[in-house]
Amino acid sequence: MTTIKLHNTRTRKKEVFAPLDPENVRMYVCGPTVYDRAHLGNARPVVVFDVLYRLLRHVYGAEHVTYVRNFTDVDDKINARAAESGRAIGEITAETTQWFLDDMAELGALEPNHMPRATQYIPQMVTMIEDLIAKGHAYEAEDHVLFAVDSWREGYGKLSGRSVDDMIAGARVEVAPYKRNPMDFVLWKPSDQGQPGWESPWGRGRPGWHIECSAMAYELLGESFDIHGGGNDLMFPHHENEIAQSCCAHPQGEFARYWMHNEMLQVEGKKMSKSLGNFFTVRDLLDQGIPGEVIRFVFLSTHYRKPMDWTAEKAREAEDTLSRWYVLTDGVEPEADTLFWVSDALADDLNTPLAISIMHELARNGCAGQLKAAMQLLGFGDAEEINWFRSHSITLGTSSAGDTPLYADQIMPFLQRWQDLRTEKRYLEADKLKNDLEATGLRISNTQHGPHADIPNDFDPAKLEALK
Structure with missing residues (x-):
């Protein structure tokens, strides 16, 4: 079996990948917040982890790999988009989710095994938050519930390589008066009448961003799984907070064993x-x-x-x-x-x-x-x-002006002449013709289907006139 080695952000070194269960290799990747079209930066982790997904399927078998990528469909950006457009939140998230799937399919990305939406897992988030409060890792304050970073100082910051004290000194976070520590982060927050909300022990509200991935990963992959991925902009605070929540809620588990982050675009x-x-x-x-x-x-x-x-x-x-x-x-x-x-x-x-x-x-x-x-x-x-490459190339004997719209009439006679010269073993003349054609921007080759020309987007057919 192929030995896979992956750079583990948590340990800062390349490690041999050894899945917890080779019969069920499990991977979670943070997905998009669905309020608009995916930009190029959003697409890079999709393609990166799609290749990893394909490699894992190649090595372990498609039926032995479980890939989860979430959709964040409750978020203040979505609320703002709904307010400015006058459209319903559900309508916006349904539309933009499908946009994302369509666009990523155009890039050749396979759909993951599970694509959970945050709004489908609110009860599981509430349960996890209640558990964190009961274990002394979270507290309620002014209708909010916050994770108490001081309750897990021994683990917080290890992924990003920062100490809690250093993070506090350089913090660019909202220092709300109800926070015990500036680094404490929101697990649950209140919703006003115009915002999406769900009933909870702490009143009507909605989850913070970080808790959704912890809850969905636990429900779909268990308390320990193999790989967690995403862009390196998520390493702190999102992934750091995920680790804190998950390890405190399920101390018997490891959460993710290998952390992978792609660089920016x-x-x-x-x-x-x-x-x-x-x-x-x-x-x-x-x-x-x-x-x-x-x-x-x-x-x-x-x-x-x-x-x-x-x-x-x-x-x-x-x-x-x-x-x-x-x-x-x-x-x-x-x-x-x-x-x-x-x-x-x-x-x-x-x-x-x-x-x-x-x-x-x-x-x-x-x-x-x-x-x-x-x-x-x-x-x-x-x-x-795929058809796009056919309109950018011509192969003698298999292409015609009808099915190859780009310059077939002008180029085909030259391909025929090149083939005739080669058939007649007039190789010096054939080589000169090939060089002359390539000087116009064409790329000439002899394929199993016959003489072939690749045509650049900026090709000027007028350059062929001098060769006649």
């Missing part, structure tokens, strides 16, 4: 920001004609633990690469028994850049079946099910 070297005009949702890019497979490729070209820079140039290069790979693998049977090079790269802390470099080598050597199997493992759709 930039756009053209700068932090993504609406004020800078470089803020993109996934849907924005899809609507611009950038295929989901291309977005996924750009994401996976950078290791998940390094900051990722989205650039237009990277997207163009990814589209060019995938076009060639799809042409090579179209109609080919995958050779899954040769996946060990790529699976070993992924097993080394999800080294997707190394996996992609191996796939480049497979493509250069014409190993179409192996490449196709590797593409499947990394979550790229099969060529037979």
Whole structure:
């Protein structure tokens, strides 16, 4: 069996992954707050942990992996969106949840086994809060319930590597008068008449953000499970607070044993920001004609633990690469028994850049079946099910002006001439023609289907005139 090694944020080192139960490998990943379209930063952890999910299924078997990713559908951002739009909260969350699922499917992400919504687990949250109060880890104050950080000083801060005293000194938290300690955080808060609320022992209210993941993880995965993931912006306070709640409510368990965090995303070297005009949702890019497979490729070209820079140039290069790979693998049977090079790269802390470099080598050597199997493992759709690359490429004998709208009439005669020269063993002339064609921006290759041209998005067919 493949040995998987993962960098554990909690221990700050790479560790051999040993699941609690190989028959039921369990993973929880924090999902989105559903009030708007998912932006690129939201999508990165989805793609990262989708690859891990696929790897776990590959190693342990699909029926032996349980993946949970939640939806936060009770939140002040949602309340604000409802107030400004005049729409019902349930209508907004239902719509944006489906948007998220549709957009992530375009990126090739599998749906997790469970996708719980916070509002489905309010009773379980109330029960956990009651338990924390009974054990002396939480207290009621002015219609709020707060977790008492001082009750668990020995464990609080270990994930993020901060001491409680240091966190208090540098705290940027609401220092409410009813807090015993500035670092205490809300488990339950009151709701006014215009806000969503549920009855509880502390009056009508709604849960704090952190308690929802603890309650849902416990209900769906138990008091101890294998992997907890998310963006590194969630490490503190969200994940730190999850650990505190869960370990205090269920001290006999470990909560999550391996913690994984992906780094943040930039756009053209700068932090993504609406004020800078470089803020993109996934849907924005899809609507611009950038295929989901291309977005996924750009994401996976950078290791998940390094900051990722989205650039237009990277997207163009990814589209060019995938076009060639799809042409090579179209109609080919995958050779899954040769996946060990790529699976070993992924097993080394999800080294997707190394996996992609191996796939480049497979493509250069014409190993179409192996490449196709590797593409499947990394979550790229099969060529037979994808059409976008066909309008960016032409293959002699299989393409025509009718099914290839981009410059077929202009390019096909050159491909025919190149083939004729090669058939006549006039190799010097054939090589010169190939070089001349590539000087126009085309990429010429000889595939199992025949002479082939990849066409860049900015191709100018007028450049062919000089070759006639």
